[in-house]
Amino acid sequence: MQKLRIKYKERLTELYVREERIRPEICIYRVPEKLRKLKEDAYNPRAVSIGPFHRGKSSLAPMEHHKLLYTASFLGSFIASSEATEKYMDSYMEHPIAPIHVDWPVNKCYNEEIKCEEGRDKLTELLQDGCFILQLFLSFAQLIKDSSDEYESDPLINNAWMIRDLWHDLALLENQIPFFVLEILYDIVKPCVMKMNNGKAPESVSSLALNFFKPMLSQNSNIVEHSYPDCKHLLDLLHKSSLLAVSGDTAFTVYDVRDRRSTMALNHAAAANLSPGNQYWGLKYCAEELVQSGIELRKESGDSLVNITTTSDRQLIINIPPLFIDEVRDSLFRNLIAYEQSSIKISHHVTSYVILMKSLVRSPRDVKLLRKKGIISQYWIEDQEYLSCFVSFLDEVFPRDFYFSSLCGQVDAYANKFWFRRKMSALYRTYFSTAWSMTSFIAAICLFILTVLQTYFTINPR
Structure with a gap:
């Protein structure tokens, strides 16, 4: 030694x-x-x-x-x-x-x-x-x-x-x-x-x-x-690896800072470019409502958890890397967020990711939907536990910047444009979700038609 x-x-x-x-x-x-x-x-x-x-x-x-x-x-x-x-x-x-x-x-x-x-x-x-x-x-x-x-x-x-x-x-x-x-x-x-x-x-x-x-x-x-480059410790390395350079609409990059004095300036410049004005802090609609609006949620394979992007063809598609949460990853998320809260020189990408996912997942139905899409895995964690995780991750947390502001604005605008789809879906869920409700509705329509016909022929007999 x-x-x-x-x-x-x-x-x-x-x-x-x-x-x-x-x-x-x-x-x-x-x-x-x-x-x-x-x-x-x-x-x-x-x-x-x-x-x-x-x-x-x-x-x-x-x-x-x-x-x-x-x-x-x-x-x-x-x-x-x-x-x-x-x-x-x-x-x-x-x-x-x-x-x-x-x-x-x-x-x-x-x-x-x-x-x-x-x-x-x-x-x-x-x-x-x-x-x-x-x-x-x-x-x-x-x-x-x-x-x-x-x-x-x-x-x-x-x-x-x-x-x-x-x-x-x-x-x-x-x-x-x-x-x-x-x-x-x-x-x-x-x-x-x-x-x-x-x-x-x-x-x-x-x-x-x-x-x-x-x-x-x-x-x-x-x-x-x-x-x-310029890793401070192992947790900082894991933070940088979560920001691995990706392609897409939200162009996250690892800051390859050769001059340490420019680190903070680069981070603030990136924040301004990715979320101008921080107008949106999360999605207006949850996963279920987005699907009802005609938006597709698609599992995206990638190197970075924060690589959430949108593509548009005939419909808007949100590409989301799969999420796996257990006790170890729960701790990792919390420590990454604590690190972002403690240092003024690093970006708040992980905190922004949790804010976005919290706005996307608001009920057990949202969790089930994301499980079905393959975006949320590990079935031994109950749906309610996932909800609790995203809520508790952000308790006592005060983010500086939100890095998905542009994406949220795009998604909310699309969902607002096709609001009638959500209304039709809600109507279907309320009145036609079971065979009995469908039968009752058809019977009511038939009864209404017969009543109208009876009234007409009563007023206008041959």
């Missing part, structure tokens, strides 16, 4: 001072209490603590042993790759850089002062968390690749329940370490990873992380291959 500490300090100093690639800023927050009290379990780790906010909790103590084992395995890779990094060490000795205080860039990323318990070393704990995460990602990638018997006895990656808990824990806003820590550590062991895989290795930490989270995200492999 001592050798890794030295190597980490050297690499951090080089990136921060010489290359200026690390510019720490606040990006890891405590979840606001008003959100936490709504569903506390969604924001607390179940198995492992990462970073300082939940360290030392007795409920997470059993995982500390596994963290040490994974750290030892990672250090073994580092030792094996030490020969491959001798050239870098020689280069560093030829061009020494004044060392910086290694805690400062990390402390700058948290929105409160980080204190370490007496007798514990902050850097060692940080590196241990980073080593654990990377070794977990590497082991999972190797297991997926060749299903080696080597991992059959691994109590973490060979345990489906544990993997779900790790998905949950590593995507928590309060359970993060700066992304540059993972990048530095991966750069150190990458030569060994390449050697073990015949000269091939995942290109970046982003690829490793998204490969680990991909089963949870229910998205295709394009998210792993895409480039995500």
Whole structure:
């Protein structure tokens, strides 16, 4: 560990001072209490603590042993790759850089002062968390690749329940370490990873992380291959992956920001373009009413959950990627929304998506309709539970921008134009929804006709 500490300090100093690639800023927050009290379990780790906010909790103590084992395995890779990094060490000795205080860039990323318990070393704990995460990602990638018997006895990656808990824990806003820590550590062991895989290795930490989270995200492999610049931490990476560049009427893009100073300006400019004036905040009509108006709701396969688009031929079609909600994804949505609420520099796309879906799904009939279309899946969650999710997601949430304003305006205008279709559908549902009501209506019409005829012939006898 001592050798890794030295190597980490050297690499951090080089990136921060010489290359200026690390510019720490606040990006890891405590979840606001008003959100936490709504569903506390969604924001607390179940198995492992990462970073300082939940360290030392007795409920997470059993995982500390596994963290040490994974750290030892990672250090073994580092030792094996030490020969491959001798050239870098020689280069560093030829061009020494004044060392910086290694805690400062990390402390700058948290929105409160980080204190370490007496007798514990902050850097060692940080590196241990980073080593654990990377070794977990590497082991999972190797297991997926060749299903080696080597991992059959691994109590973490060979345990489906544990993997779900790790998905949950590593995507928590309060359970993060700066992304540059993972990048530095991966750069150190990458030569060994390449050697073990015949000269091939995942290109970046982003690829490793998204490969680990991909089963949870229910998205295709394009998210792993895409480039995500300037990630702050793992949750930020998941936020960026949800905004994967797509085509269509709502042109969402990942902001490929090379100059960090322009990030906020780009986000506000994008918000202005996508939702001018924020005139619409959700749909006026629910899913059932839209279908009654002649609008088709169609399942759309894609890389991004927020890739909701419209197409128009003879009728308006809303293309919606399939939605899958379980306990882990429920937590992910809540933490992404909490992240958007906490930071002033990131877009509110996930919050906008939930607002749109909440306006689309207002009753169990809407849920059933979307299930039938294949847009909502997973039948073990009841219809009412889906409704409750979308309502509770937005409790105590105050979005800055709504990114589907243009789409909602287009859909509402179409539905208003064909209002009579909804009226006819309501009439049919009220009076002709069953065979008995249809029979009664026909009988009433026949009786009315006979009554008219009888009256006519009474007034005008032959």
